[in-house]
Amino acid sequence: MIKIELERVKGDYGFEAKDAYGHTVHIDNSTEGGGSDFGARPMQLLLMGLGGCSGIDIVSILKKQRQNVEGFSMKIEGEREAGKEPSLWANVHIVFELKGEIDPQKAYKAAELSMDKYCSVAETLRRAGGSLKWSVRVNDQNIQ
Incomplete structure (x- = not known):
């Protein structure tokens, strides 16, 4: 079982979350909602988790294939459901950007395996009704 601890440390909504290994993340509400811009918003953290989950998968797969990943970044855009409470992620698009001596088709296949098979965060978002689209560079x- 995973254990996470949260403690309010700044203003009304500024929390520090700590995992079992002592890693911390700052979480806050928007300034419009009374927050103090102390940390990321909870729903943004979910997209960050998606990026981390798929990024770990892709790099791991490419390393096993002896691909030289010199640089890896991604851009994630999300759109939430309008006029609903709770407002879930309806549409998410990720652009995976890799640099190095990498076979483009291997990079595409690694992204496909991550997004369709291995990444638990992607599957969580899909089961919640979200539409996930992605592309690879x-x-x-651009790779297709």
Whole structure:
């Protein structure tokens, strides 16, 4: 069982979350909602988790295939359901950007395996009704 501890440490909504290993994350509400911009919003953390989950998968797969990943970044955009409470992620798009000596088709397949098979966060969002789209760029070239 995973254990997470949360403690309010700043203002009304500024929390520090700590995992069992002592890693911390700051969480806060928007300033419009009374927060003090102390940390990331909870729903943004979910998209960050998606990026981390898929990024770990992709790099791991490519390393096993002896691909030289010199740089890896991603851009994640999300749109939440309008006029609903709770408002879930309805549409999410990720652009995986890799640099190095990488076979473009291997990079695409690694992303596909992550997003469709291995990434638990992606599956969590899908089961909640979210639509996940993604694309891959290797050395500034779009891959299909």
